Amino acid sequence: MVNKKPGSLLVIGMVICNLIASPLVAQQRDRFVFSQLRYKGGDWDPYPTAYKEILHYLTTTTSVKVQIAKRDLSLNDPELFFSPFLYLAGKEEFAPFTAQEIENLRRYLSCGGLLFIDDASEETNLGFNRAVHREMEKLFPDGKLKRIPPDHAVFRSFYLSPSVVGRRVGNPYLEGIDIDGQTVVIYSRNDLGGAWVRDRLGNWLYECVPGGELQRLEAIKLFLNIVIYSLTGTYKRDAIHQPYIQQKLKTRKTAP
Numbered sequence: 001m002v003n004k005k006p007g008s009l010l011v012i013g014m015v016i017c018n019l020i021a022s023p024l025v026a027q028q029r030d031r032f033v034f035s036q037l038r039y040k041g042g043d044w045d046p047y048p049t050a051y052k053e054i055l056h057y058l059t060t061t062t063s064v065k066v067q068i069a070k071r072d073l074s075l076n077d078p079e080l081f082f083s084p085f086l087y088l089a090g091k092e093e094f095a096p097f098t099a100q101e102i103e104n105l106r107r108y109l110s111c112g113g114l115l116f117i118d119d120a121s122e123e124t125n126l127g128f129n130r131a132v133h134r135e136m137e138k139l140f141p142d143g144k145l146k147r148i149p150p151d152h153a154v155f156r157s158f159y160l161s162p163s164v165v166g167r168r169v170g171n172p173y174l175e176g177i178d179i180d181g182q183t184v185v186i187y188s189r190n191d192l193g194g195a196w197v198r199d200r201l202g203n204w205l206y207e208c209v210p211g212g213e214l215q216r217l218e219a220i221k222l223f224l225n226i227v228i229y230s231l232t233g234t235y236k237r238d239a240i241h242q243p244y245i246q247q248k249l250k251t252r253k254t255a256p
Contacts, residue, residue, distance in 0.1 A: 031067040032058065032231070035083035037115075038072045041095030042128070044088075045072070046120045050196040057224060062158060064231065075101035080108055085230035089118040089193050093127030102138050109139075109184040114230035117187040120194055123170055132187065136177065145175040145187055152176075154186065157228040162221035166190030167208050169215070182233060186226055195219035 034051040038044050051070045059066045073080050075097060080086070086108070097105070109115060121128045136145055148154065154174070155161050164172050170189035177185040195216045197205040208215040 031065045032085070032227075033067050033069055033071045033083065035071040035073055035080075035086050037086055037088040038074050039088075039090075039094050039097070042090050042092050042131070044090060044094070046089055046091050047193045047197050049198070050193045053196040053198060054223060054227070057220065058227065061224065062228065064228070075104045075108075080104065081111060081113075084113055085227055086113060086115050087118065087193075088115060088132075089120050090128045090131075091121040092125060093131045096131075097135055097138070102135070106139055110179060112182075113184070114226075115185045116226050116230070117185065118166075118191065118193050119170065119187070119189045120167075120191045123168070129189065136185065140177055143177050145177055145185070148174040148176045148183065148186070152183070153233070154183065154225055154229040157225045157232055159221040159225055162225060163215075163218040164188075164190065164222065165208075165211065165215050166192040166219045166222075167194030167206050167216075169210070183229075186229075188222075190219070192219050192223045196223070 032055075034055055036045065036051070052068065055066050055068050058064050071079060071083060073083065073086070105115070117132055119128050119132070133145065150161070164174055166188060168191055170191070175187040175189075176183045194206050195208055199205045204216065208219065211218075
């Protein structure tokens with residue numbers, strides 16, 4: 001019997017797309033694995049342990065089945081097409097993607113994948129942002145990163161209307177690129193990953209400025225919303241789902 005949860009259907013669709021487009025085949029369990037893009041010429045993994053906290057919160061606050069593991073992928077990796085969520089983070093300018101890598105990423109996004117880009121650099125370092133815009137222009141010559149409106153489904157996918165913040169507040173908005181009405185790229189300039197990092201004693205490693213722990217809470221909510229959006233798409237844009245989400249949040253008093 002096929003599991004008909006939205007995330008499972010998305011993975012199945014991406015698998016079919018990959019089988020049609022390429023002979024490369026990989027295996028995927030029915031669990032969410034945190035997938036991160038490994039690239040050349042920069043620090044592609046600024047927070048190596050953050051994924052553990054993210055997956056822990058997913059497990060304790062949502063019904064998503066999670067495998068506590070991180071999958072580090074290049075754009076030439078066949079397992080790319082079995083990962084509906086792909087995280088791209090960095091603090092500095094990175095090397096340009098090859099023509100084949102751009103084609104693979106374009107096909108991945110067209111098959112239903114979501115690329116979440118997280119700028120972890122300081123505001124004075126514009127190298128990562130410059131590289132992101134360079135690659136997005138190659139990826140979609142006719143489309144540019146645009147502000148995501150506050151009524152977008154990503155702000156309703158689990159938590160209702162979380163603030164657009166991170167470890168810091170660079171831009172008070174998310175940017176994105178759409179394909180056929182579906183947002184396939186989401187870009188944050190606020191270092192969302194940095195809000196998740198703990199030290200060996202379990203204390204938060206980085207202060208969230210300027211809003212402190214309330215800001216961290218909003219950053220956590222927003223990151224989880226982006227993950228859930230990658231699994232569910234736009235269906236929660238419909239107001240019919242809002243009472244269900246509100247009731248679900250009321251029953252999770254200990255959740256962030």
